[in-house]
Amino acid sequence: MSTKRRQENGDTLIAPGGPISRERIVPVYPEKIIQFDDLGRPNLIPRKQLPSRPALRDEMTARGLILTPGGFRPSILIHQMETGQLLQMDGPDIRIMERDTGIVVNKLAHQAAQPDEVPALGSGWISYAYWNNGTGQPIALFKCNWQVPPEPESRNNQTIFLFNGIQNFGANYGILQPVLQWGPSAAGGGNTWSVASWYVTAGGNAFFTPLVPVNAGDVLTGVIRCTGQTGNLYNYTCGFEGINGTLLNVNGINELLWCAQTLEAYAVDNFADYPSVYDTRFRGINIVTGNGTPRLNWTPVDAVTDCGQHCVVVSNSAVTGEVDIFYRFKQIMNDTAVQSPGAVEFMNKVVVAWAGTDPVHHLNVIQSQEEDVWFDKITLADTSPTGVSLCSFSGRLYMAWAGGDNRMLNVMSSADGLQWEHKITLPETSISRPWLAADGDNLVLCWTGADPQQHLNVLFSADGITWRDKRILNETSISSPALMPYKDRLYIAWTGTDMARSLNVMSTRDFGATWQNKVTLSDTAVAGPGLIVYEDKLYLSWSGTDPNHSLNIMQSADGIRFDNKVTFWDSSDFTPMLTSCYFGDLGVVWTGRDPNHHLNIMTI
Template identity: 65%
Template structure:
């Protein structure tokens, strides 16, 4: 148990036992099914109704119907969203007795009032809180006693999302103040629509959004993936307790927003904010966006900065990493999903399966003999019980769970004979069977109607597909040699009470094929030749009542791909990842039931990779 130096004011009788150990009763809260646990800007837990979760696609339609528009401060009344043109400035005016300002747009050269903004009619409780759509971020509060004079961050425009739905993504560095009608000033990179415009492209604008409903923005300027952005905010003046600021993207003058007469900006952040996100593919097609060269000045000096990461939403493995706390060249990396590159290296494709609440990965090593290896992981970044077997294979390995045992199958070195053995814990292996069957590649395993099914591409000249059945993993029967021919390794899966087999054809284009059987492989129906092509065999996996097919493409990058089907015949929702492999990417459940993909990388050493989807 971790120790704490905090003085306890409650009695020991107020402590209760939780899975993490003893905890004070008043710190235990039941989360009802209709509620969602999120964290506010300071990392405090907050329960919100599930129906108000900002990422829900339906929320946009509901809010628009109520007269709200989306801003990087959440949904705001459309009537209170104002565009500030070049040559204009936002003036919040004198602070009135109740602590509110009188917003107006003024001409910079003459200080003439162009437009006065009406006071909001909504109560604060009717407005989404600032930061309600924040996914992951880092913050630092300026407690130096010296106002922030400059705050800059540099980052590159990421690739567009793999799935282009109706999602909106905001990336920014920002500063927030406190008090009545507090607000946040932010140079924002945006994908998707917002109150400033936009669509399925990247664009930038500067914003000042307040807690009582106002939202002001500069014109929106399109940018391209790979462009380097420098989001900069600068204090330009001060009168007593009121401050003036300028916000823009350097080199993009139309994005300049000047704000006069607001409270001191103190709370700095580096943020990923998103709305209408349905899956990992709605985020940019990258692991992360590094926010670099973070430069903070207070007065004429550089403060001591200590960023605090907050992961408010983690359904895709989103998280923030503090790389460097420097106030001169700091770095905060915002991750859209979890990815891990293991130290281990592999030849050919790995095997992966969830077993006993752990992700188990097996592979053939890059040592000269290509020994088989097995390792287990109960949670992200935690691996243990690595085992190197005496058995070897140049073709990789396959894993499957059957009758509460873990099964490993491979094609042996030299003789290409198929081998199968099992374990109750992934450490001690037994019941090894060497079959009188040979394969040119890695075999496939699945469970269908309480039978363990083994599939492979034969070493005959035509490379026919084969399947074999076993009720105990030791005694094998009912071999079926199919009329189809494939390369490398086939894939097997049980779906909708049918046995599916997928393979990469031997035609010049190497098209993917799939068909299914309902009679233990005696006959096969519903063959589909997909237009997709692969450099290796495919993988099949059932998740959320859908059948997923994954493969490495024949494009120059050998990109990883997934596609799904509800019936085994009609395939939709193809996603092409930016990662690549010369071998089969393997789908599996991992970590809290999420779907993940494990593959052998194309780096010089062929490291194993894992990413949640």
């Protein structure tokens, strides 16, 4: 076994770039990022102090650097390999040769870029899993397959790289990788999917095969093989099975040891810049070493999690392994619901309540403090056929619902989401779930009445027990309205009773005595909308009237003009509920359209 594989105690540790002294290793936590000053010295700064990732790309382009699956590099160090050529890396020069004849086509000096011009390999990696070969036997084969995902929703000049790759160690170490690409890079590309094989070195050089277009839904198989060995140097091929023009031959490099399945991205600013799917599944992972199939233990790393990106090791099999990389967090819960759930952040936890699909539709409450972890589920004796609403007010959690027998409105509260008390039944009825909102010193309840026209109604309370100032609005709705305070005004949103089912928004600043600034949007909904204030914007959510009943959100800075509409591929027949969750993320909770109507939650 080589010294590189053994030397991991004392003052020297193993890192992906090779052995390094302990004092030079600094942990970088998710809220921080590395930024280099003019002298090339690294500093840890809060992530929010950085320019946006699209702005960073503009800065790199202005400096004459172009993008590779190893970060931005000077164009003089990037080379396209043609069909039938091989890359010979040993010796004082890098040689591009004709594979069949050995004729040297181009001779390149081992030219290194300036330190501030070449990022560390993996600097754009978002989420990945790695395994380091410590068997003492070289890797003979590393292959896996994955499906080309749907296109991203946005077109922001972003670049996505997806690949399996192997990295070596030592001077001018590099990574060999068959890469699926969306967006532009040094190899070309744009708003389309394409594939190429790359060998990118830490010294700055990058070599690639010409891009070959592929289509969403295609199944790719990326393959890296060891084809020979001379002394301590190895020869490899890299490419995609069945796709001509993607084979890259690299000879005379150090042994490839560090395997990875990777999502790498640049100029990505939000979840819509990623593919329009939840995950990419690297399946059929097959690794063979000189003595057969090794025992694998993939380690997932979530380097960037602002959209809920994460990596899950499904199987460590060396023959049929699987690693799934998620572009955002979504969970399909085990619980099922009728109509819309309620959701709110309370005491640093996400609390979700719903009316169950049991015969009498009992109310249920469950809590979560981190993704995928739910606890303290309770089923209450109360029932409702129309769902439930939640609100945090004066340090307590409030719940409102229309009763299961006579649709009478009910309100009760809890200090912890487990023990509920102070239940009152109001002499009001509703056709659907009511809505609760906290507006300063007041708890506000709104609902769609059971009168023939289905008018909107609003009530106010200082303690959640005694209610006053009932307002019957002139507006009518097909379903539950939404209510939210924003910039010294109280906003109400609803789906109209017009034939198109248009969305409407208006506001008040005198406890509902008068309402102003009514806006009827061009968007339409199959149920009532949702409202939330997030990062000083008023967000509106709804399920569309398209055949899929797709989830939608828009935002407004003034409560009048709504823009930045995003349509998700998820769907619901009811209101999608927006909530703050998981340390400040914006999340949405909804009842799915699957036959059992499972609850879903995702961060957006």
